[in-house]
Each structure stands twice: as C-alpha cells, then as structure tokens.
Amino acid sequence: MAEAYELRRGKYAKLDTPESDSGSPLRRSLDDAYRTSSDEEDLDEFDPLNYDAGTLKRKKTRRPRGESLRGQETIPSEKAGTRRRWYCVSRMCVGLTLLFVATVVLLLSVGGIWAWKSVPEDGQSPPWYPSPKGGTDEKWRDSYKKAADLVRQMTLVEKVNVTTGVGWEMEMCVGNTGAVTRLGFPSLCLQDGPIGIRFADNITAFPGGITIGATWNKDLIYKRGRAQAVEARLKGINVLLGPTMGPLGRMPAGGRNWEGFGADPVLQGIAAAQTIKGIQDEGIVATAKHFIGNEQEHFRQSWEWGTPNAISSNIDDRTLHELYAWPFAESIKAGVGSVMCSYNQVNNSYACGNSKLMNGILKDELGFQGFVQSDWLAQRSGVASALAGLDMSMPGDGLRWADGKALWGHQLTKAVLNSSVPMDRLDDMVTRIVAAWYQVGQDDKKKWPAPPEGGPNFSSWTGEKIGLLHPGSDDKTTGVVNKFVDAQGKGEDSHGKLARRVAAEGTVLVKNDGDILPLSRKGWKDAKEGQAKYRVGIFGEDSRLNENGPNNCPDRGCNVGTLAQGWGSGSVDFPYLVSPLQAIYEAFEGVAKVTDWAANKIPKEKEDLLHDQDLCLVFANSDSGEGYMQDAGIRGDRNDLNLQKNGNLLIKKVAEECGNGNGSTVVVIHAVGPVNVEFFVDLPGVKAVLLAHLPGQESGNALVDVLFGDINPSGRLPYTIAKKDEDYGPGSKILYYPNQIVPQQNFSEGLYIDYRYFDKKGIEPRYEFGFGLSYTTFHLSSLLISPKSFKKTLLPAPRPNGIEPPQFDTKVPDPSTALAPEGFQKLSKYIYPYISSVKDIKVGKYPYPPTYNTPPELSPAGGAEGGNPDLYTVVAEVSASLTNTGKVDGDAVVQLYISYPENYVDEETGEPVDFPVKVLRGFEKLHVEGGDKRAEVKFVLTRKDVSYWCTRRGNWVMPTKGSFKISVGFSSRDLPLVGTF
Ligand code: BGC
Secondary structure: OOEEOEEOOOEEOOOOOOOOOOOOHHHHHHHHHHHHHHHOOOHHHOOHHHEEOOOOEEOOOOOOOOOOHHHHHHOOOOOHHHHHHHHHHHHHHHHHHHHHHHHHHHHHHHHHHHHHHOOOOOOOOOOOOOOOOOOOOHHHHHHHHHHHHHHHOOOHHHHHHHHEEOOOOOOOOOEEEOOEHHHOEOOOEEEOOOOOOOOOOOOOOOOOHHHHHHHOOHHHHHHHHHHHHHHHHHOOOOEEOOOEOOOOOOOOOOOOHHHOOOOOHHHHHHHHHHHHHHHHHOOOEOEEEEEOOOOOOOOOOOOOOOOOOOOEEEOOHHHHHHHHOHHHHHHHHOOOOEEEEOOOEEOOEEHHHOHHHHHHHHHHHOOOOOEEEEOOOOOOOOHHHHHHOOOEEOOOOOOOOOOOOOOOOHHHHHHHHOOOOOHHHHHHHHHHHHHHHHHOOOOOOOOOOOOOOOOOOOOOOOOOOEEEOOOOOOOOOEEEOOOOOOOOOOHHHOHHHHHHHHHHHOOEEEEEHHHOOOOOOOOOOOOOOOOOOEEEEEEOHHHOOOOOOOOOOHHHOOOOOOOOOOEOOOOOOOOOOOOHHHHHHHHOOOOEEEEEEOOOOOOHHHOHHHHOOOEEEEEEEEOOEOOOEEEOOEOOOOOOOOOOOOHHHHHHHHHHHHHHHOOEEEEEEEEOOOOOOOOOOOOOOEEEEEEOOOOHHHHHHHHHHHHOOOOOOOOOOOOOEOOOHHHHOHHHOOOOOOOOOOOEEEOOOOOOOHHHHHHHHOOOOOEOOOOOOOOOOEEEEEEEEEEOOOOOOOOOOOOOOOOOOOOOOOOOOOHHHHEOOOOOOOOOOOOOOOEOOHHHOOOOOOOOOOOOOOOOOOOOOOOOOOOOHHHHOEEEEEEEEEEEOOOOOEEEEEEEEEEOOOOOEOOOOOOEOOOOOOEEEEEEEEEEOOOOEEEEEEEEEEOHHHOEEEOOOOEEEOOOOOOOEEEEEOEOOEOOEEEEO
16 A cells, blocks of 8 residues: 555645755755754764654654663662673673764764765856746737736736745645736636546546557547546636656656656657647646656655755756757647746756746747746745746745745745845736736636636545635635536547547557457457357456555555556546456457456466466556655655566466466556566467556556457557666666765766667667557558758757737835735635735845846747747658558558768867767658558658757757758668658
C-alpha cells in the first residue's frame, strides 16, 4: 500500500518547509546545523538514532527514568563486584561518550565544511530584466484590447486578487484565483490535468500521456485534448493543468514520464501542440507544464526530500533549446494560454524565480502571450519571482502548504504600494491572465454563466453532495458542492469510445512469432480434430481489478491489480475500469475455455491451470508516479526498469510451462515507460509481446480489440527499449542520493538522450525508438524531396517588431484603497489581497537586480509566438509512397529523420559543430487498406527543423554548406528511403 507523504484530498501530512523566503533558506539551514551541533544543546543527550538528517536538527528526547548515567550511584553496596564492574563500565562509558562526542563534532564540522563548500555558485543563470509585456502578438490583439480595458477599471486589490490563489482547499478546485465580481471577472478554477479531470465524478479516465504518445496519431491526440476540455467545461473548470511535456524522458525511470508523450522533443512537441489545440478550441485554457528540467522526482522540491533546496537541473543553452524547451516552443506556437514553471532549480536558480527562463526564453524569445503560473508551492520568493516573470501564484499559499502565509496576496499589494514591484509589472501579470481568458472565449456568458449557475460544480475535497464551501479554513458553512454532472459524452460521442481507441492505438506489438496474433474467434489454429474450443489461461495480478476497487488508493498511489494509470496529481478517479480479465472472458465466450490465476505466484496445486492450455496470456507491470507519494519503495521515480512484483519470474514460469511446454504465451505489459524485457523476451514459449502502456478505463476492451485484430496494432515506441539499463548512458541515471547540499544534476550528455545516445555510441537496443509491428506489412517507395525557394542564409530574417502592448497608468494608488472593506470577515488561512494597515507601507528603494534598468537586447530568435516566424518558413517538402503489401487493412506510422551535414564547421569561425546521428523531425500516421493499396505521405521541413541553436549567436543557425540527409521509414532504425537536400 502506498505511504502518502501528503495526500491531496486535504489530508496533508506535516511537511517540513523553511520559514524563510528563498533568498536565504540555505544559509539559515546551515546556521541551524552549526548551532545545533555545539552551542545550544546538551550533548549528553545526543542520540544518533534520533538525529534527523533531513532537517539537520537533533530531536531532543529524554531518556526514560532510570537510564540516567547518574543513576549508577543508587546501586546497592552488597553488590560491590557489580559496582566495580559498573565503575569500569562507567569509565568506559565516559570514554566512549567523549569519543562519541568528538566524532560527532568532527563529523559535523566536516559536514559543515562540505555543506559550505558544496553550495553552488551564484549567477549560473544569467539575469533577464525587466519582464517583457504581453500583448505584442497580432493573434492576441483583440483579447489584449479587451483585457486592458477591463484591467484599467480594476483597483489594486482586485488586480492582486487575480494573480494569487486563495489557498489550498479554500474553494472547489486544486487552484482557485480571486474574483473581480464587480467587473464580471470570475474566480478561475484550475484543475489537473493531463489525463482527465482529477478529483471529479462522472468523467473519463483517459489513457496516460505515454499511451497517447505511442499512438503517433495527431488526429486522435487532438480529439483526446478536445474531449478532456468538453469535460472540463461541463464541470466548470477554466484552466486545465496539462499537457505535461516536462519531464521529457531524459531518465527512463523518471517518475512522471508517463504523463508526457515520449523521449523526443519533436514527438513531445507535436503531441503537446495537438492537445493544446484540442483543449483551447473547446474554450479551456491549457497549461504547458512543467517548465523546465523537472526530469526526476527525487529532490524536485525544497524539503520534500529533506534537502533545504530543490535539485538543480544544470542544462546548457543549446541542449535547453534543442531538447527541453522545444515542446514548450511548439506549445506557445499553438497559442497555449498558460505555462507552469516547475519545482526544481535550473542552473541553480528556481525555475519559478528564474528571469532568464521566464522573462528571457518564454516571454521574449518564444513570444509567450499567456501567463506563467507556479507549480503548487514551486514559488520560493515574493518580489523576486514577480520581477523574474511569474504571473500567478498557485495555490496561493507561500512556502508551506495550507498555512495561509502567502508570498503574494496582501504581500504583493504591499510590494506594489512600497514600490518593490513596479505597477506596470502587476498590470502585465493581470492583463496576461485576463487576456488568456478572453482568448479562449470564456467571456461568453451563455457558455460561461456566473455562479451559482456557472463556476465549478464539483468538489475536489469530498464526494458528498453537500460539503464545506471553504474546507481549508475554519469556516463551517456548507452548501451543495457536487452536482454530479455527467461529462463523459454520449452515444457516438462517448469519451469512453475515444479512450478505448487511444488505448488500442497506444499498444505496441513488439514480438509476434509465427503470427500468433491476431487470435481467431473461430477456434485455435492448431486445434486437434474434434476439439471445438481452445483452452486459454490468464495469469498475473495485472490482469484483474484491485479487489478494493480501482480507486482504492489515493491518487492511484499503489500498484494493486491491473495498472491503467500512474500515480500523483496526473491521475484521476476511474468511473469504471474494464479489466483485461473481464474483457477476455467476454471476448472468448463460446469460443474458448478460459481459466485464470490472477496472481503473480502460481502455487503447486494450481499448476494444472498452466499445463492444460493452448494459449496463455500473462500480465505484468511497472508503475511510478509523482514524488509526494511512495509505493513499495518507489519514491516517484522507479528504482530500475524491471517489471515489478516478480513479473519476470511469472512470465518465465508461464512461458516455460504453458501447455506443458507446447503452449503459446502472449505477454502483456502495462507500464509507465520502458521496461527491461531481456529476462523473458527470447524464451521460446513467448510468442508475442504487447506493450499496452497505461490504457485508462477501457483497458480490457482495448486489449481485446488488438488481440483479435479488430484494431490492427499501430502503436510505436515513444522511447527506446535497451538491453541493459546502463545502455541509456550515464545521464539517464536518477540521482537517488544528494550529491551536494543543493543536489546537482548535470545534463552533461547534452543532446544525447534516448535514441540519440544509442546512435552516437553505436549501441544496439532491444527495440528502437519508433518501432512497432502490425498484422500487415508496408512498403515505402518514391522518395521525393522538393527544396523550396527561400533565402539560404545562416540566420533567420530579423525578428519582426510585433504590436505595441497596452499601456497603463503607472501611478501607485493610495494605500488606504488596499484596506479591507469595513466589517469584512476574513476566513482563517484564506489568502486575501488586503493590507492590514497603511502603516505597514514603507516606501523605500528596492534593491532591483543591477541590470533591471538596462534591458538586454531582444533575442533575434524571437518576434512571435513560438519564436521568430522565419524559423517556421518551409524549406523543403518531402513525399513518399506507402503501400500496404499485406492482406489486412492497417495503419503505418511513417517517420522522417534528418542528419545534419557531416563534419560541419561553423561557417564563420571554423569551429566544429557536433550533431546527433539523426533526429526526428516529422511523422504521419496513415490508414491504408490491404492488398497493395497505396497512399501518399507528405512532410514539410521548416528552417527551424534544419537549424541548430548557436549559443554564441543566441540564435538558430541553418547550415548553408554541405547537405542534409533525409531518411524516411518505420522506426529510428528502419529507414529504407534516404535522400539528400
Ligand atoms: C504537480 C502539478 C500539478 C499540481 C496541482 C503539483 O504537485 O507537480 O503537475 O498540476 O500539483 O495538482
């Protein structure tokens, strides 16, 4: 069972968080360490077993009575021998104690020096100030105009109200902003997430991001996004907290990789953009998360893992652009309304306080017009994060969960009044939020009526109809909090159908010896005379439901029964879950004799179930999730890539003994990402292997669709499956133990993750990125590369100027306007924008960053959403002919990879530029009927696709000398068509 550190249904266990702002928690913790090591406490009482390494503080405990060292004196005199012994013991004890004390002092000093020495240097992330204003992109012109008109009418406290969450569990959603009811601007409801509506009833539990990534089906990805948004709208949600595109999958064991779409920036970027379009076309603001470098769960957050500061992902500029920021650029190009900054630090500056990332990259270079919201408590400073480009504080609480001590709210009001945060920064924050709201059309009162008709109609905190209205506060007012609106779609539009399709298309067939699959409904192909039915055995716990129901563990934080989602904030409550067991029984009705042993250990007396079969279907899995929970020793990130719960041994046993060694075994794996299959994949009994990822509520039905060939498998691997975990390279390792007081993760492998690393090192994977089998065969021919006439220059055209952002009156209002209205009743811990007294406002000089008033040059790579529009100029079109050479209809995923000119040197400096062997730049999924039917596949390549990021120039550079290799095929290692351009 899961051990939840903090349950997300208002049952947060205590979390050790620092008192201070991020400016000094490190120093403070060091001070604490030194203080507690010598000055203040009685070392006699020091108990090493009670030493809390996490907080670097000793817990004071009293020994139980009678255990006192002085207690020796009370030993009776007739026991003189004993006394002598005691005396010796006592001397020994004193000696030992002294030795112990000396050791402790030594260790603490060494520890202190280590801690001091290992503090990373400041200034590894360059400053970028002031924050660029929103409203510079033509596509947002109208929304900004309307937003500015509204914001100009807002008072200071109304503005602040829009920027700050009201606190954890204060309203119905996981995040809720303050409303400006006077002007008709609502409280915004922000809700997870990437696979459906978290904490809600009557919704769809869609397959995980990794499953949708494995479909490589752009249309399906769009439809899934759109259906999620329909559900969000019906539930009264304004902002969906998804899609996830960071983690990207640098580390195959990364706990949250399953929320995203796969270990490649282009796959991730296209899937993210399609999802965002789907969500926003339906009128919901999408959130591209987590920006950036949140590649592992260990140490992602201050104190969550005992270290006073979060891990720093140290990423060089080129890698940042070509890998980790790429999907965010695609998301912004798709018009995303919100970006969530991540918990971790990047180059030793918190992502939510990093001016280079938010001001420089997101807002200047990528021309982001929406608002940046913090991940939940990822904001670690007040004024500093505002200046660095943060626009919304979520969930509003400050450094600790649910303590009502906001970093913004009244503090932001104060900061504006005392001139720490410039008025125009606040105006920009609010305008960005309001403009995103207009941009998706939420001002349409017919679709979005005001509460009580509109607004969220579900509660994240209770399943009851009537519940507390502000459960996080001391207010006991109740009301109807759940209206149980059915958001799942009906008939042909039922979202369950879509979920089933996604799950089936996201299932990757990697082995199919002797075409054992698809199964026939007519009977076993090797059936003996007179044997009408075939015998099928189902094995493994992963085939059945959790006996306590699929929602038994909070946030799906346990691996019991069949695995259909990972755990954490990215999970949802299943409305139902069709287990493989149930679906297979139904599918074989009248066709086969089905028996099962739905556990991972097959006792001796049940082995007949194994021996008396023609076909064995064996299930195993591998789970992971978000780092605030742990299950079976897995703290978010997986500990390795093996199947869990003895899956390997189960598969081996089944494969060897099925039908007394004559049966055929089909292995089905549900997993959050790549698993190591070496233990079983070559066993002769293993005829087929299906990687079914995380299929969501329609798990069993989707599997049956594939097993029987109702849907011809068309899933392709969105990551590489290695033969050994080490093959992914040193950069693929999770940092499980802190290597410094601020854990450091150097992304020194640069561009070489997943297949790029395997290619560079010439390592043979077990199954390569992009691989997957079908029940039919395809052939590619007639590659045609048509370069477009365009200006062949190293650099893109100069960036366009964009339009003028709205202007506001910068006069700071009178502090008295920020007082709460007379008689205003505050709820405890609720975050308000009001100051308590005008006396609190002391106007002074805020120590702005030195470069605050000398803005850096604008990036030549910027100028519009997604970057300089010239980066998206089409430089070549590529086409090919695809033939289905098999008998049955099927879908092929045709993939295009490019290789940069060989031995390329910078055309100005002559410096060599290193490139991966090849990189994915496009894919198309096509349905082609069997019997030599053909289809034409087309791709376009843009300037950005054939450029690399040059740190020196701060721009994308397109080699103009040498030729590019274009490879088109069915996987990263099966590329039959090759041409140059
Ligand atoms: C997660 C986010 C999520 C937020 C709200 C955080 O712990 O990292 O992805 O959106 O919680 O639930």
